[in-house]
Structures are given as structure tokens and as C-alpha cells.
Amino acid sequence: AQSVTQPDIHITVSEGASLELRCNYSYGATPYLFWYVQSPGQGLQLLLKYFSGDTLVQGIKGFEAEFKRSQSSFNLRKPSVHWSDAAEYFCAVAAYGNKLVFGAGTILRVKS
Amino acid sequence: DTEVTQTPKHLVMGMTNKKSLKCEQHMGHRAMYWYKQKAKKPPELMFVYSYEKLSINESVPSRFSPECPNSSLLNLHLHALQPEDSALYLCASSPLPGVEKLFFGSGTQLSVL
Numbered sequence: 001a002q003s004v005t006q007p008d009i010h011i012t013v014s015e016g017a018s019l020e021l022r023c024n025y026s027y028g029a030t031p032y033l034f035w036y037v038q039s040p041g042q043g044l045q046l047l048l049k050y051f052s053g054d055t056l057v058q059g060i061k062g063f064e065a066e067f068k069r070s071q072s073s074f075n076l077r078k079p080s081v082h083w084s085d086a087a088e089y090f091c092a093v094a095a096y097g098n099k100l101v102f103g104a105g106t107i108l109r110v111k112s
Numbered sequence: 113d114t115e116v117t118q119t120p121k122h123l124v125m126g127m128t129n130k131k132s133l134k135c136e137q138h139m140g141h142r143a144m145y146w147y148k149q150k151a152k153k154p155p156e157l158m159f160v161y162s163y164e165k166l167s168i169n170e171s172v173p174s175r176f177s178p179e180c181p182n183s184s185l186l187n188l189h190l191h192a193l194q195p196e197d198s199a200l201y202l203c204a205s206s207p208l209p210g211v212e213k214l215f216f217g218s219g220t221q222l223s224v225l
Binding site: 032034041042043044045046049051090094099100102103104105 | 116153154155156157160168200202204211212213214216217218219221
């Protein structure tokens with residue numbers, strides 16, 4: 001079965017510092033991979049997605065992610081974090097059919 | 113209009129009540145979804161409607177009853193819920209069946225007393 005692991009429950013970074021959120025997946029083939037962001041009590045917003053092709057994917061709000069097949073990873077990065085980036089971030093893999101399987105999420109705190 | 117609108121935003125109900133959650137989109141999307149998200153947990157899929165027909169039911173208890181009256185509207189009827197059903201209920205839609213392009217609503221925060 002497909003699964004997604006986000007090993008960091010919480011991450012705190014200083015404003016202006018770089019960010020990397022980790023995501024590992026388990027899947028039998030090349031998966032469709034996603035990163036979503038959720039502010040408290042809100043829905044999810046898609047940051048970026050990978051289906052095939054270039055393994056470095058650019059998203060909205062200055063985020064990017066790199067697909068590494070050898071490591072089964074899809075880590076999210078941002079070179080300089082802003083206070084407004086504080087939120088919860090979910091990595092997800094598309095399972096067979098119309099189903100997204102989400103990781104447990106990483107809560108990002110930004111300190112000024 | 114690029115939004116998925118969910119009403120109400122907050123709902124408190126007793127275990128004997130009957131209530132409904134509503135989700136609307138006017139983007140011409142042909143697939144709509146219900147997700148349940150408990151506190152400090154990721155969203156979990158409940159139901160998928162494709163072309164107004166129920167295509168996926170993730171073994172959800174019958175006290176949750178989905179309905180898709182037309183391609184723009186998705187309801188979730190609630191009856192005899194339990195306190196453990198308290199959660200954020202998220203609706204999503206996509207242009208075609210498939211998760212490549214999901215648009216999420218802001219959710220309904222449900223509390224069952």
C-alpha cells in the first residue's frame with residue numbers, strides 16, 4: 001500500500017533562513033507527488049506537484065521540491081522563509097484511482 | 113469563480129440531531145470529494161463523486177450520507193453522530209476524476225456533543 005512519511009512533526013526556522021521539509025514515500029511505481037499547505041482551520045492549498053520529467057519542481061510562494069527516486073524522497077525547500085509561511089505542510093502521494101494519501105504533516109513555526 | 117464554498121463554517125450538534133454540510137463549486141468540475149480531518153491529523157478520504165455518481169466510499173459509517181444533487185453541489189447528511197466524529201470536514205473538487213488538480217474548500221468545523 002502507498003504510504004507517506006514526514007519525519008519532522010515540528011520545525012522552527014528564523015525568518016529569512018532557508019527551509020527544507022522532508023518527505024519519503026512508499027509506492028510500487030513512479031508516483032504522483034504533491035505538497036499542500038494548510039493554515040489553522042482552513043482548507044489545503046496546493047504548493048506544487050510532480051508527475052514526471054524534470055525532477056526539480058517549482059511551485060507557488062517561492063517553494064520548490066526535488067524528486068529523488070533513489071531515496072524515495074520529495075523534499076520541499078524554500079531559500080528564505082517569511083513569517084507568513086508559518087502553517088502546516090502536508091506531503092501526499094496519489095494512490096490508485098481518485099485517492100490522495102497524506103503524510104502526517106509538518107508544522108512550521110517562523111521566529112522573528 | 114475559482115472557489116469551493118462550504119457552509120456552514122462551524123457546526124455544533126447533539127448526538128440525536130440531523131444536520132447537513134453543503135459544498136458548492138461553479139468551476140464546471142465533474143468530480144467532488146469529502147475528506148475528514150481530525151485534530152492534528154492529515155485529511156482522510158471519505159467519498160468521491162464522479163459525474164454525480166458515487167465512485168468511492170472509504171467504508172464510512174452509514175451515519176454519514178453523501179448526496180450529489182447536481183454537478184455543482186455536494187451535501188453530507190449527518191445523523192446520530194458520535195463525539196469522535198468531531199473534525200474538520202473538507203470538500204474538494206477537480207475538473208475531471210483524478211487527484212491531479214484538487215481544489216479544497218475551507219472546511220466545516222464540526223463539534224458533536
